[in-house]
Structures are given as C-alpha cells and as structure tokens.
C-alpha cells in the first residue's frame with residue numbers, strides 16, 4: 028500500500044510543493060502538488076532526483092575516519108570525542124580553526140539554528156561560505172541603502188508590465204534571490220497581458236530565448252550598462268521617483284551630479300550595447316508603467332558586483348518602481364529576519380593575510396587557500412566544512428585541493444566523499460533528505476508572495492543516523508568539553524521554529540501550519556516604505572560612501588583598453604545543481620553537459636570543430652573538454668558550467684564519474700575580488716583556447 032506525503036522540495040530557492048508517493052521506505056513517485064499556494068503544481072526535473080538521493084548506494088550512512096589513507100567506519104561517540112581532542116590539540120598553539128558553510132545550509136532551517144553554538148564552541152571569528160561566491164554584494168548593498176542586510180527587494184513579476192533581467196537565467200536556475208516557482212508560466216502571463224521581457228546576457232540563454240528582446244553584453248562591463256541607462260533616463264527627462272521622493276536622502280543629488288560626468292557613447296562602447304538600445308530601454312523603463320530591473324549572478328560575481336547592485340536600485344528608484352506593485356517590493360515574511368537580527372556588521376575584524384574587512388560576518392571564500400597555506404600566527408590549522416564543496420565551487424580549485432592536504436584537522440559534514448570531503452580526516456554524514464523536516468526560514472523573505480509552509484519529515488530516521496543539526500550539536504559539545512568554551516544544550520530546531528512563529532506579525536503557530544501542507548497564503552507583497560526602512564531617519568541612503576567612491580575605480584577601468592583574449596563565463600542547467608546532483612541517474616541522462624561553448628567565428632580562427640577536445644588555459648590552470656559550437660554565445664566569450672570535475676582521485680560518486688566533466692574553477696582567479704563585499708569574481712576570466 029502506498030501513501031502520499033505533501034512536502035516542499037528543498038533543492039533550490041523556488042520551494043515547490045511536491046507530492047511524494049511512498050511504499051514503505053521506497054519512493055514510488057514524486058509529482059508537483061497542484062494545490063500548493065506558491066507553486067500550483069509546477070516542478071522541475073530536479074524534484075524527482077530526491078528519490079535517487081534518498082536511495083543512493085554512494086550516500087554515506089556512518090561516520091568515516093581516514094586511517095593511513097583509507098576510510099574506516101567508526102561510531103558517532105568515538106568520532107565526536109576524537110575530533111574534540113584533536114581540535115583542542117591543533118588550536119592550543121598559534122593555529123586557528125575555520126568554518127566553511129556550503130549552499131545547502133540555506134535550504135535547511137534546522138542547520139541555521141545551530142551554527143552559532145558550533146562557531147562559539149570552536150571560537151571562530153567570522154566564517155567562509157558560499158555567500159562570498161554568490162550574493163554578498165546584494166546583502167551589503169541592502170545594508171547600506173535600506174539599513175538592513177535582509178531587506179531584499181523582490182521582483183513583483185505577477186503584476187509588472189516590463190522586466191529587464193541582467194545576468195540571470197531563471198529558466199535554468201528557477202530564480203535566485205527570488206523565491207518564484209514556474210518563472211516560465213509567469214512570463215507567459217506577463218506577455219499575454221501585453222508586457223515585455225528584455226534580457227541582457229553574454230549568452231542567448233533559455234530565458235533570453237523566450238524574451239521579447241535579448242542583447243549581448245561584454246562580460247563584466249555591466250556597470251557601464253547601468254550607468255548608461257541612468258544617463259539615458261536623465262537625458263530623456265524620465266527621472267521620476269514619485270512617492271519615493273521624500274524618502275531620498277541628500278546623496279540623490281550628489282549621485283546624479285557624478286553620473287552626469289560619464290559619457291553615454293563611452294559607456295556604450297565599453298559594454299557593447301548601442302546608445303540607441305540604451306535609450307530605448309531607458310524609455311521603456313521610464314514610461315511610468317510598472318517595471319523591474321533585476322540583476323543576478325552574472326552581475327554579482329564581478330569586481331564591481333556591489334556597485335552594480337547599487338546602480339540597479341537607483342534605476343528602480345529613478346523610475347518610481349521601488350516599493351510599487353509590479354516593481355521591486357519588500358516581503359513581510361512570517362519569520363522576519365529584519366526584526367529578529369541585527370542589521371549586519373562590517374569590518375569588525377579583517378582577514379589575516381589580505382587585511383580585507385569582514386562583511387556581515389563573512390570572510391572571502393576566495394582567500395581560504397592563502398589563509399591555510401601562509402605561515403604565521405592565526406594560520407588556519409583546523410577546517411570544518413558543512414555541506415560545501417569549495418574545491419569545485421571556489422576560485423583556484425587546484426590550489427585549494429593542495430592546501431586542504433596540509434591541514435592538521437579537517438572535518439566534513441557531507442552525504443558523499445566529494446572533491447572536498449576526500450581530504451577530510453572525518454566525514455560525518457547526515458540522514459537522507461526525506462528524513463528531515465523543512466521550513467523556508469531564509470527563503471520566504473525572498474518570495475514573490477508572502478507565504479508560510481512547514482513540511483514534517485516524510486520518513487523516520489534510520490537507526491543510528493543523525494540530522495545535520497544533531498551532528499553540529501554533537502561537535503559543539505565535544506569541542507567545548509575539551510576547550511572549556513561555553514556550551515549549552517541546543518534548543519531543538521522544531522521547538523525554535525515554534526517559538527519564532529509565535530512571535531510572528533501574523534497569527535500563526537506550528538500546529539496550525541502543520542494542518543496546511545499546501546502552505547498558508549499570507550497575501551501579495553504590499554508597499555511598506557518608509558516604515559520598513561531600517562535606516563535611522565527612515566530615508567533611503569542614495570549614495571552609500573563605499574559605492575559612491577567605487578564609481579571612481581570604475582571610471583579608471585573604463586579609460587583603459589580592454590584585452591582581446593577570450594573571456595570565460597559560467598552557466599547553469601535545469602538538470603544540475605551546483606556540484607551535488609550529478610550522482611542522480613535520473614538527472615544525468617542525456618548528452619554530456621560540461622562542454623566549452625564557443626562562437627563559430629572564434630572556433631574558425633582556431634580551426635576547432637564541434638566535438639573536438641579543447642585545451643583551455645590561463646595563468647591559474649588548464650583543462651580539457653569537448654567543444655560545442657553555438658551562435659548563442661557572444662563572439663569573444665566562451666562558457667563552461669560549474670560544479671563538475673568528479674574524476675579527481677578518491678571521489679566516490681559512481682554515477683557522476685561516468686560523465687565527470689572538468690571544473691571551471693581550476694581557471695578562475697582567487698585574487699580577483701569585489702573589494703566592497705569580498706565576493707569572488709567567477710565570470711569574465713581571460714583564457715586561451717586551442718585544439719588538443
């Protein structure tokens with residue numbers, strides 16, 4: 028007899044409702060939940076891979092310890108106490124411990140409730156995480172402009188008439204910094220009601236194909252695009268903040284005075300988008316209709332990532348589209364980080380080798396390698412990686428690969444022996460995905476509609492297995508008992524969630540939520556400014572000092588000629604998720620997806636044909652992969668997806684090894700960083716391509 032369980036897919040930000048049909052502990056099917064408030068039945072191909080993850084023979088079920096290069100199974104108590112003792116020994120001298128937190132933590136509310144306790148017992152100051160490979164430019168900009176790092180402006184796609192997407196591909200990613208299932212369906216509705224979608228991207232992506240217009244942009248030059256749009260708006264007399272006007276501080280005028288010193292033709296020449304197109308888009312944005320400018324990974328992981336996100340806010344403000352229905356709006360989640368947490372710290376301490384400031388508690392992941400390898404007081408000697416795979420996700424992967432081997436102690440909480448966890452002394456595996464409950468703690472604040480949804484665990488845990496949070500708590504306790512650091516027994520995540528819900532502005536309880544497996548609708552996004560601003564005077568800070576000054580760094584760059592080598596960018600595919608879904612049979616089906624996309628003109632001059640093996644190299648490293656010639660990539664640009672490179676020795680991902688691919692991050696440069704946020708630069712990498 029099979030039973031059907033409604034729960035949330037935990038893989039990406041979209042938080043789709045799924046119906047999991049179970050027969051005992053076996054998954055019979057996974058389908059979209061047509062009654063789910065947010066997703067209305069939509070799912071993508073990744074949802075069904077939950078079944079593969081749950082039953083994967085490669086998934087670890089017991090702690091592993093490396094002894095003379097071989098993995099041995101040990102029990103939890105022995106693992107915890109040995110780690111506690113070794114931790115105390117390593118950190119008794121000048122060496123320090125560090126934490127790296129990977130992306131899946133964002134999707135696991137229980138983990139979020141336990142980090143602090145673990146970090147306190149370890150005595151770490153700051154952390155390395157996927158945030159500095161991703162969205163930190165958004166968050167520090169939000170801190171500076173709106174007064175709180177968690178005040179996320181969300182595109183209100185369902186009520187807009189015009190959307191400009193720059194450097195995002197939600198038809199592959201399913202939305203990012205934006206919880207929005209079924210973007211394709213929402214775009215169809217936008218177009219049906221006469222609205223328009225414009226995409227700016229160096230590749231004609233899946234979203235660009237369905238858009239009403241697509242324009243190529245030279246990688247890493249979007250700052251010129253945004254300045255050009257602002258200038259074109261101004262020159263056409265279309266700057267009308269409307270009801271936002273009284274909320275703008277004095278920086279507004281200073282900013283425009285500086286923007287007017289740029290030259291539209293020079294900006295256009297730099298980014299490769301004609302002045303006519305810039306004027307046309309500015310005219311559409313400034314027409315008075317509800318419109319959105321949204322930028323994502325493509326504009327975040329640049330050396331001007333934070334500057335870009337500030338300019339994006341200015342565009343939305345200048346056209347009166349911030350905090351407006353059909354524009355960029357602020358959410359009011361059931362559990363509100365804006366009320367619960369401080370607005371976000373900056374520069375309380377610095378990274379030892381580079382001296383870069385901490386940003387919102389984060390230290391640049393790109394600098395982890397040098398913090399491990401550079402001798403001296405404060406060198407990292409013990410590293411704990413929780414649900415992360417920085418060997419393939421952080422720039423300079425080969426260098427990190429080598430550095431991890433030199434650690435005195437490395438502990439990974441991971442489901443697999445990965446490119447990263449193979450270097451560990453201990454791997455502590457959590458239980459399967461269906462054995463965990465779910466609440467969108469960090470993602471509901473990014474949702475296109477206010478909602479709340481709790482999913483209990485579908486399956487009981489297998490005897491002797493633990494959830495991630497229990498492993499973290501076990502480590503915290505074992506370490507504290509050795510080092511004498513403070514430790515108090517953890518509040519169970521479910522209980523913590525119940526308390527957070529009781530303090531919600533909505534009348535909600537966990538019991539009530541459990542009665543609504545299709546989610547509770549808390550209504551559409553509402554205008555909330557100026558009340559929701561967290562700045563002391565309830566004004567929008569229009570020219571945050573760091574962003575404003577960064578315009579001069581950009582101006583200097585603008586006047587230098589651009590090189591003529593090929594530039595490398597990344598890409599995502601709907602059947603993949605960073606590095607960790609390649610062991611799913613269901614998803615791996617089909618052609619090899621880790622190819623080098625190159626334009627026919629660039630292939631011709633190098634005498635490359637489709638299917639040839641290319642040698643791609645630069646000052647950081649080199650790799651070889653299959654060529655895919657396509658008109659869909661801008662001339663002068665090549666693309667490799669990230670998250671591959673599974674043929675490294677010792678990796679135990681038997682399905683993934685059938686099509687291992689190579690890691691783009693063997694070519695990305697860890698010294699290239701956005702100085703404002705500490706975020707890595709992952710696109711726009713100069714490379715040379717030749718036939719093997």
Ligand SMILES: Nc1nc2c(c(=O)[nH]1)N[C@H]1C(S)=C(S)[C@@H](COP(=O)(O)OP(=O)(O)OC[C@H]3O[C@@H](n4cnc5c(=O)[nH]c(N)nc54)[C@H](O)[C@@H]3O)O[C@H]1N2
Pocket residue numbers: 128129130131135157160161324413414415416417419420421440441442443445457495597598604605606607669670691692695709
């Ligand atoms: N060149 C380039 N590099 C990139 C990007 C890019 O676009 N281009 N994107 C960047 C971005 S946006 C991100 S977020 C990062 C991601 O970087 P990471 O977070 O470092 O990498 P993931 O591939 O998401 O790895 C997640 C790890 O967690 C494990 N895992 C999965 N589920 C669980 C779980 O429930 N519990 C535990 N304990 N472990 C689990 C997986 O086995 C895997 O080892 O990559 C970044 N790197």
Ligand SMILES: Nc1nc2c(c(=O)[nH]1)N[C@H]1C(S)=C(S)[C@@H](COP(=O)(O)OP(=O)(O)OC[C@H]3O[C@@H](n4cnc5c(=O)[nH]c(N)nc54)[C@H](O)[C@@H]3O)O[C@H]1N2
Pocket residue numbers: 039040130161193194195196197199200201202203227228229230232244245246247248249323324325326329596597598599600601602603604605710711
């Ligand atoms: N299927 C799938 N879904 C995912 C993930 C996944 O790996 N696979 N990862 C998840 C994660 S962790 C994240 S953070 C999100 C990311 O979500 P998105 O940001 O939507 O994802 P990307 O597909 O990386 O889109 C970035 C786009 O920027 C373009 N680009 C590259 N360089 C530049 C540039 O210089 N300028 C401009 N304008 N564009 C540029 C790329 O061509 C690409 O189309 O996706 C999430 N969802």
Ligand code: SF4
Pocket residue numbers: 036037038039040041042043069070071072073074201208
């Ligand atoms: S879009 Fe796909 S991976 Fe993301 S939550 Fe929905 S079903 Fe899961």
Ligand SMILES: [Mo]
Pocket residue numbers: 130157161
């Ligand atoms: Mo990400």
